[in-house]
Amino acid sequence: MQPDARDTGTATATATQPTQPTQPTSPRTPADLDNAAAIAAAAAARRRRRAVVWAVRLAAVVVWLVSWEVSATYWIDPFNYSKPTAIWHRLIDWFTKGTSAGSIWTQIATTLQEAVFGFVLGAILGVVLGILLGRSRFLSDVCAPFIKAANAVPRIVLASLFVIWFGLGLSSKIATALVLVFFAVFFNAFQGAREVDRNLVNNARILGASRTQVLTSIVVPSATSWILASLHAAFGFALIGAVVGEYTGADKGLGLLIATAQGSFDAAGIYAGMIITTVIALLAEWLLTGLENRLLRWRPPVAGGDAQL
Amino acid sequence: MTDDPVISLRSATKRFRGATGIHTAVHDLTLDVRPGEFLAVVGPTGCGKSTTLSLVSGLEPASAGEVLVRGAPVRGIPAGVGYMFQQDAILPWRSVLDNVAAGPRWRGAAKAEARERARGWVRRVGLGGFEGYYPHQLSGGMRKRVALAQTLVNEPEMLLMDEPFSALDVQTRGLMQDELLRLWAGTGAAVIFVTHDLEEAISLADRVIVMTTAPATVKASFDIPLSRPRNVEEVRLTAAFLDIYREVWDSLREEVARSRAQGTGQGVDHAA
Numbered sequence: 120m121q122p123d124a125r126d127t128g129t130a131t132a133t134a135t136q137p138t139q140p141t142q143p144t145s146p147r148t149p150a151d152l153d154n155a156a157a158i159a160a161a162a163a164a165r166r167r168r169r170a171v172v173w174a175v176r177l178a179a180v181v182v183w184l185v186s187w188e189v190s191a192t193y194w195i196d197p198f199n200y201s202k203p204t205a206i207w208h209r210l211i212d213w214f215t216k217g218t219s220a221g222s223i224w225t226q227i228a229t230t231l232q233e234a235v236f237g238f239v240l241g242a243i244l245g246v247v248l249g250i251l252l253g254r255s256r257f258l259s260d261v262c263a264p265f266i267k268a269a270n271a272v273p274r275i276v277l278a279s280l281f282v283i284w285f286g287l288g289l290s291s292k293i294a295t296a297l298v299l300v301f302f303a304v305f306f307n308a309f310q311g312a313r314e315v316d317r318n319l320v321n322n323a324r325i326l327g328a329s330r331t332q333v334l335t336s337i338v339v340p341s342a343t344s345w346i347l348a349s350l351h352a353a354f355g356f357a358l359i360g361a362v363v364g365e366y367t368g369a370d371k372g373l374g375l376l377i378a379t380a381q382g383s384f385d386a387a388g389i390y391a392g393m394i395i396t397t398v399i400a401l402l403a404e405w406l407l408t409g410l411e412n413r414l415l416r417w418r419p420p421v422a423g424g425d426a427q428l
Numbered sequence: 429m430t431d432d433p434v435i436s437l438r439s440a441t442k443r444f445r446g447a448t449g450i451h452t453a454v455h456d457l458t459l460d461v462r463p464g465e466f467l468a469v470v471g472p473t474g475c476g477k478s479t480t481l482s483l484v485s486g487l488e489p490a491s492a493g494e495v496l497v498r499g500a501p502v503r504g505i506p507a508g509v510g511y512m513f514q515q516d517a518i519l520p521w522r523s524v525l526d527n528v529a530a531g532p533r534w535r536g537a538a539k540a541e542a543r544e545r546a547r548g549w550v551r552r553v554g555l556g557g558f559e560g561y562y563p564h565q566l567s568g569g570m571r572k573r574v575a576l577a578q579t580l581v582n583e584p585e586m587l588l589m590d591e592p593f594s595a596l597d598v599q600t601r602g603l604m605q606d607e608l609l610r611l612w613a614g615t616g617a618a619v620i621f622v623t624h625d626l627e628e629a630i631s632l633a634d635r636v637i638v639m640t641t642a643p644a645t646v647k648a649s650f651d652i653p654l655s656r657p658r659n660v661e662e663v664r665l666t667a668a669f670l671d672i673y674r675e676v677w678d679s680l681r682e683e684v685a686r687s688r689a690q691g692t693g694q695g696v697d698h699a700a
Contacts, residue, residue: 321487322517324505326531326582336530340521417521419564 201386209387210394219379220371223395229371230361231399233289237296238357245301245353246346249308254338259309266305274298275363282368292369296360300353307349311342344418347411354403358396432499433460434618435484435586439493441643442479453479455643456493463585466612466619468629470680471639471647472687477622478514480644481588484620485511497586510584510617512592518563518574524550525559527574531582549577552611569600573607580611587612587619594623605632605660613657626680630672631660638679641687648679 184203191202213223220226252259252266278295285291315338323337365374373392380388442454453476461467469477482488483495486505497506518527529546533539550559553573563571572592579587593601609632612619623629629636630652638647652672654663663669 316517318513318515318517319519322511322513322578323519323530323534324487325485325509325511326578327535328530329534332534336534337519340519343521415521417562417564 205387206390209391226373230373233292233361234357236293238300241297241300242304245304246308249305250312253309253312278364278367287368292361292364295364296357299356299360303353303356304349307345311345312338315341358400434463435461436496440490440495441492443491452643455645457645461618463618464616466634468621468633468636470626470629472641472684473624475639475642476644478590481590485509508585510579511588512579514591516571520563523560524574528577528581549581553577587617589621591623602661631663641683650676
């Protein structure tokens with residue numbers, strides 16, 4: 120039985136391509152060529168637009184850096200505000216001669232290690248507890264006030280506590296990062312698990328899914344888009360946790376570099392530390408976006424995806 | 429055909445606690461469905477037709493009375509039940525083939541076997557070639573075909589359908605109704621088909637039940653003496669069809685009027 124043209128004909132354009140047995144592919148008609156020309160023109164317009172966007176971005180950065188450099192040279196005090204060339208020299212210095220705390224790569228590796236451990240542990244904990252509480256009315260009723268209270272604690276302050284508990288090494292920073300990541304992920308996983316479409320769950324139960332199967336094949340995939348959205352912000356939090364932890368007390372890491380720079384009124388050093396942290400965060404963001412796109416291939420493409428930030 | 433009912437409700441009542449107090453959706457409902465019988469249930473919008481299906485499927489327990497499937501009281505979801513929901517309930521993150529294979533997989537079939545069975549059903553509902561597509565790439569009618577295949581691949585003995593085609597445009601709906609009859613003809617499954625569209629009910633069913641305005645209970649039952657196999661679009665034009673339509677509509681009309689007076693619904697589609 121062939122799908123009836125009336126029915127399948129309303130499928131989106133992408134869906135109708137491979138099977139249209141009722142319509143043999145005809146040789147190219149003038150209309151097809153017109154179409155091809157229109158598509159090519161649209162692609163060229165898109166490319167032009169993208170080039171303009173990049174040019175304006177670049178111009179904005181250049182204007183900003185040049186005006187900073189010029190004003191720091193002639194009007195404002197570079198001791199307080201530093202200037203782009205000084206920051207650049209500091210970065211070169213760090214990468215070629217090393218920092219006050221040793222090789223720059225050691226510092227980056229330390230911070231990265233703390234952030235990644237904190238991120239992974241915090242995310243796992245957040246996802247598991249979020250889904251558990253999201254699916255259990257009883258547990259969420261019991262835990263709600265505690266979670267709210269814990270969320271209201273200024274968590275950065277915990278970094279001081281963790282230094283006392285776990286010492287100056289990696290674990291105190293991992294703990295700080297973990298706490299920051301946990302809450303970001305937990306609330307999203309909780310919401311995601313709670314907002315699972317009842318129809319999907321009922322349908323799965325009728326089709327024969329057990330409780331565990333409903334959890335693994337309905338609840339977890341439904342919550343995945345919520346969880347992935349939170350992971351973007353969460354890696355930023357992990358870095359913040361690691362840097363703040365190091366800032367509070369450490370013998371290695373980017374946070375230590377920034378703290379040392381602050382101690383010696385070295386504004387350029389603070390900026391240099393910030394820039395390295397930012398680059399790491401952007402790289403992680405890029406990796407996470409790749410992961411998200413892979414896991415969420417089933418989602419319809421977002422209209423006007425170009426305009427997304 | 430044995431006459432032991434495969435589904436029977438005995439004075440079944442279902443109450444919900446709502447914002448404005450206790451709401452009785454179904455009251456003292458007694459109903460039998462024979463094996464292989466195609467039963468359509470019509471009634472004013474919001475009268476509790478869907479609740480009847482959730483009682484039979486075991487998704488909701490009855491507040492009072494009995495719901496029996498194959499003579500045994502319903503506790504949890506009875507074996508051999510298939511349920512097609514009004515809204516899309518297929519998994520958006522699974523391809524057409526994996527959606528259809530879901531039931532057998534959950535019931536313990538090996539992956540290869542589940543996919544093999546699924547492939548057969550995907551073809552039978554007319555979606556051959558679309559196995560790898562995700563639901564968002566399909567039209568509403570095609571998604572209904574996926575849902576139909578997903579339900580039928582489990583070879584249900586009882587098929588519960590809750591206004592499954594109400595969201596479709598008129599042409600696609602007619603097409604899906606024919607498709608349903610064609611696929612059902614081979615299965616011998618008993619069907620309870622809930623709809624507010626009287627034309628749809630008569631053209632599909634062996635028997636049509638009219639329900640009262642909420643709380644719902646059976647008002648009248650009409651046998652439909654139209655021969656099978658039927659073509660739903662052609663059968664609608666026959667004199668026999670119009671006679672039955674008039675008869676059932678006379679009974680339904682009062683309920684629709686009462687429902688309007690209560691302000692609980694917009695009545696039924698009356699297209700004749």
